Amino acid sequence: MAGDPMIRLENVKKVFPxxxxxxxxxxxxxxxxxxxxxxxxxxxxxxxxxxxxxxRIIEPTSGRIEIDGRDAMAxxxxxxxxxxxxxxxxxxxxxxxxxxxxxGTVPALVxxxxxxxxxxxxxxxxxVGLDAEMMARYPxxxxxxxxxRAGVARALAADPPVLLMDExxxxxxxxxxxxxxxxxxxxxxxxxxxVVFVTHDVDEAILLGDRxxxxxxxxxxxxxxxxxxxLAEPASDFVERFLGGERGLKRLALLPINEADLEHGPFxxxxxxxxxxxxxxxxxxxxxxGLLDDERLLGWVDGDLVDxxxxxxxxxxxxxxxxxxxxxxxxxxxxxVTSHARVAVVVDDGIYRGMLDLESIAEGxxx
Amino acid sequence: MTTWESxxxxxxxxxxxxxxxxxxxxxxEHIWVSVAAVIIAGLxxxxxxxxxxxxxxxxxxxxxxxxxGRAVPSFGILAIAFLVLVQMGAGVGEPWAVLVxxxxxxxxxxxxxxxxxxxxxxxxxxxSARGMGLTEREVLTGVELxxxxxxxxxxxxxxxxxxxxxxxxxxxxxxxxLGRYIVDGFARQDMGRLIVGAVLVGLLAIAAELGxxxxxxxxxxxxxxxxx
Amino acid sequence: xxxxxxxxxxxxxxxxxxxxxxxADRTWQHLSLTAVSVGIGLVISLALxxxxxxxxxxxxxxxxxxxxxxxxxxxxxFALLVPVVGLNATNAVIxxxxxxxxxxxxxxxxxxxxxxxxxxxxxxxxxxxxxxxxWRMEVPLALPVIIAGLxxxxxxTVGLVTVTAVLGLGGYGYxxxxxxxxxFWTQILVGVVLSxxxxxxxDIGFLVMQRALxxxxxxxx
Numbered sequence: 001m002a003g004d005p006m007i008r009l010e011n012v013k014k015v016f017p018x019x020x021x022x023x024x025x026x027x028x029x030x031x032x033x034x035x036x037x038x039x040x041x042x043x044x045x046x047x048x049x050x051x052x053x054x055x056r057i058i059e060p061t062s063g064r065i066e067i068d069g070r071d072a073m074a075x076x077x078x079x080x081x082x083x084x085x086x087x088x089x090x091x092x093x094x095x096x097x098x099x100x101x102x103x104g105t106v107p108a109l110v111x112x113x114x115x116x117x118x119x120x121x122x123x124x125x126x127x128v129g130l131d132a133e134m135m136a137r138y139p140x141x142x143x144x145x146x147x148x149r150a151g152v153a154r155a156l157a158a159d160p161p162v163l164l165m166d167e168x169x170x171x172x173x174x175x176x177x178x179x180x181x182x183x184x185x186x187x188x189x190x191x192x193x194x195v196v197f198v199t200h201d202v203d204e205a206i207l208l209g210d211r212x213x214x215x216x217x218x219x220x221x222x223x224x225x226x227x228x229x230x231l232a233e234p235a236s237d238f239v240e241r242f243l244g245g246e247r248g249l250k251r252l253a254l255l256p257i258n259e260a261d262l263e264h265g266p267f268x269x270x271x272x273x274x275x276x277x278x279x280x281x282x283x284x285x286x287x288x289x290g291l292l293d294d295e296r297l298l299g300w301v302d303g304d305l306v307d308x309x310x311x312x313x314x315x316x317x318x319x320x321x322x323x324x325x326x327x328x329x330x331x332x333x334x335x336x337v338t339s340h341a342r343v344a345v346v347v348d349d350g351i352y353r354g355m356l357d358l359e360s361i362a363e364g365x366x367x
Numbered sequence: 368m369t370t371w372e373s374x375x376x377x378x379x380x381x382x383x384x385x386x387x388x389x390x391x392x393x394x395x396e397h398i399w400v401s402v403a404a405v406i407i408a409g410l411x412x413x414x415x416x417x418x419x420x421x422x423x424x425x426x427x428x429x430x431x432x433x434x435x436g437r438a439v440p441s442f443g444i445l446a447i448a449f450l451v452l453v454q455m456g457a458g459v460g461e462p463w464a465v466l467v468x469x470x471x472x473x474x475x476x477x478x479x480x481x482x483x484x485x486x487x488x489x490x491x492x493x494x495s496a497r498g499m500g501l502t503e504r505e506v507l508t509g510v511e512l513x514x515x516x517x518x519x520x521x522x523x524x525x526x527x528x529x530x531x532x533x534x535x536x537x538x539x540x541x542x543x544x545l546g547r548y549i550v551d552g553f554a555r556q557d558m559g560r561l562i563v564g565a566v567l568v569g570l571l572a573i574a575a576e577l578g579x580x581x582x583x584x585x586x587x588x589x590x591x592x593x594x595x
Numbered sequence: 596x597x598x599x600x601x602x603x604x605x606x607x608x609x610x611x612x613x614x615x616x617x618x619a620d621r622t623w624q625h626l627s628l629t630a631v632s633v634g635i636g637l638v639i640s641l642a643l644x645x646x647x648x649x650x651x652x653x654x655x656x657x658x659x660x661x662x663x664x665x666x667x668x669x670x671x672x673f674a675l676l677v678p679v680v681g682l683n684a685t686n687a688v689i690x691x692x693x694x695x696x697x698x699x700x701x702x703x704x705x706x707x708x709x710x711x712x713x714x715x716x717x718x719x720x721x722x723x724x725x726x727x728x729x730w731r732m733e734v735p736l737a738l739p740v741i742i743a744g745l746x747x748x749x750x751x752t753v754g755l756v757t758v759t760a761v762l763g764l765g766g767y768g769y770x771x772x773x774x775x776x777x778x779f780w781t782q783i784l785v786g787v788v789l790s791x792x793x794x795x796x797x798d799i800g801f802l803v804m805q806r807a808l809x810x811x812x813x814x815x816x
Contacts, residue, residue: 079722081720443786532670565670
């Protein structure tokens with residue numbers, strides 16, 4: 001990340017009153033402009049405490065916190081917070097205010113006129129994917145997923161450069177959570193906010209984090225790096241244990257298909273003669289044949305059928321799963337194990353690009 | 368004559384300490400009528416309340432009963448009971464009208480708290496009790512009643528304190544009790560009598576409140592006592 | 596002297612017709628004693644509740660003292676106040692007010708306490724000041740519980756006003772006391788029925804107000 005960090009924590013410490021041990025012992029962390037950093041660790045690791053010290057919901061015991069170069073302690077807490085978006089797991093929508101009023105909270109606090117607020121609210125409702133008709137409803141009339149969208153919209157309302165999110169999708173059911181995660185990922189791609197995101201879900205941290213910070217008890221940073229690096233080279237036993245099993249699969253989910261690894265495989269044009277077709281199958285050691293029509297993927301046929309009539313007149317069966325060049329190696333692996341042919345077929349706008357088998361996927365991860 | 372002097376004068380009269388208008392007589396009247404009213408009211412309404420609570424019905428009735436009980440002035444209930452009993456032939460000065468009115472006042476809080484208390488027991492607790500094979504009677508006596516005992520006792524406490532207070536008004540319908548001193552004090556402009564009566568009534572009410580609060584705590588099963 | 600069963604019928608409509616002015620006067624007296632007592636009770640309770648919320652340790656002694664006042668029977672409290680303020684409306688208002696305190700304070704504190712922590716944290720996170728958060732989040736959200744307390748306090752006070760008859764006031768209680776002394780059914784019934792009616796009307800009034808002030812709580816059902 002170029003330039004000065006957006007958020008800088010320097011030797012930050014937090015000891016809660018009546019507690020002998022520090023919740024956060026001595027933490028320093030730089031978060032770059034437009035970067036999404038996920039904080040993850042076991043319960044008691046101080047990830048939430050760290051997050052809440054940034055907007056001073058929890059006041060640090062000592063240390064320095066800078067936001068955009070300014071000392072966070074030097075301004076009144078409520079003013080600091082108006083320039084930082086905040087989303088918590090329980091959402092905390094105001095039950096006595098409509099969704100529109102909830103979303104317009106900070107703009108109203110900082111004194112926008114009503115017309116501007118209305119305009120902004122309408123814009124945000126669309127951005128987070130809520131129906132415009134929900135604006136007049138009260139929070140209790142919305143589903144959990146809708147409430148969480150409203151919570152995100154509310155945090156974005158005054159267009160704060162920084163967004164703090166404390167397990168924002170933790171309270172919704174797994175299916176809705178997946179969708180919200182992907183939507184937020186897209187949203188973040190478009191808005192480019194500086195985001196600090198606390199989670200206890202490793203997959204979520206990997207998916208959303210440009211960088212991940214893995215915290216141990218007492219706010220000790222075990223590793224702070226891009227997810228690929230952390231998965232490939234865990235810095236300690238703690239990190240390795242914390243990432244848990246399937247570390248290889250998690251890494252595959254981050255690695256894109258490398259076009260150089262693609263093979264052409266037993267795929268032929270429909271104009272090919274049966275003899276040539278047999279030769280291709282033999283060469284690849286398979287008893288099926290992929291059919292192309294001027295580079296377009298038609299499907300595959302059983303090897304026994306090749307002699308029955310011209311290839312052009314055969315009725316090819318479609319591949320159940322196809323990938324595109326944006327896909328990850330994890331989906332490629334999935335395609336391999338679910339297909340009859342034990343290969344993952346890559347297609348771009350209907351044009352056949354090549355295929356991967358187990359071996360080439362394994363090569364991709366060791367590179 | 369100052370208030371204090373008139374109090375001293377009243378306390379120095381021999382009739383204050385013995386005879387039909389003595390403190391002991393008035394205190395005794397006040398207490399027995401109050402206790403009797405709460406016991407009779409309990410015998411009358413608790414079986415129904417326990418049954419309604421057990422079958423998980425009647426919570427709307429219970430709410431309505433308290434609201435009505437609150438809206439009807441106790442002085443009015445006392446007056447109506449008095450007139451009705453006198454017209455039925457009871458003698459003026461007898462305690463029956465007061466007793467009837469106090470029973471009517473004691474019943475609503477005991478009824479409502481019992482119904483609500485039993486219904487407040489977690490359905491899961493009762494379901495698991497049934498699941499282990501407890502009979503309906505065992506569910507009631509072994510699970511529902513112990514767990515609802517604190518709320519039931521609170522109903523008894525509210526009823527008893529209210530009954531003590533309203534028994535004071537008994538003097539307005541020609542009965543005795545400690546209220547006699549207050550009403551006579553007003554009528555005779557006897558400050559000593561008035562103040563002594565008021566202090567005694569106040570102390571009795573506070574003693575009732577504290578005593579029943581202690582009983583309410585004692586009735587709370589150990590497992591559901593608030594942690595200190 | 597009085598005669599048992601002055602009239603054979605329960606309700607003497609003629610008497611009501613003849614005394615309609617007096618009934619109106621007593622209605623006003625009953626209503627104003629109730630309103631003044633609950634009004635002062637609300638103001639004192641608000642102050643005490645703010646103290647209790649600011650310094651938590653003070654809540655127990657506050658409920659102790661107001662609970663003590665609540666326990667003392669009304670007739671006794673009127674009597675105890677005679678040497679202090681005399682036999683007048685001030686006496687009645689002080690006593691009636693003291694009965695409202697426990698109920699209103701409890702509901703104020705319970706109402707404020709019932710506001711979800713997540714809402715408070717979100718409000719903090721949005722940049723509300725303490726004061727703004729209290730008046731714009733906590734108080735509006737506590738309103739249903741606060742008004743529920745005012746309803747109970749008001750209905751209880753309407754009933755207690757009848758006892759102020761012994762101080763020469765009484766509102767509708769005047770009719771009950773007179774009716775007792777003359778064994779006149781009509782007066783007693785007028786007193787009791789109108790008192791219940793007044794309590795019911797005020798109760799419904801508060802309910803309507805609560806619905807109007809907390810539309811979010813209603814639409815949730």
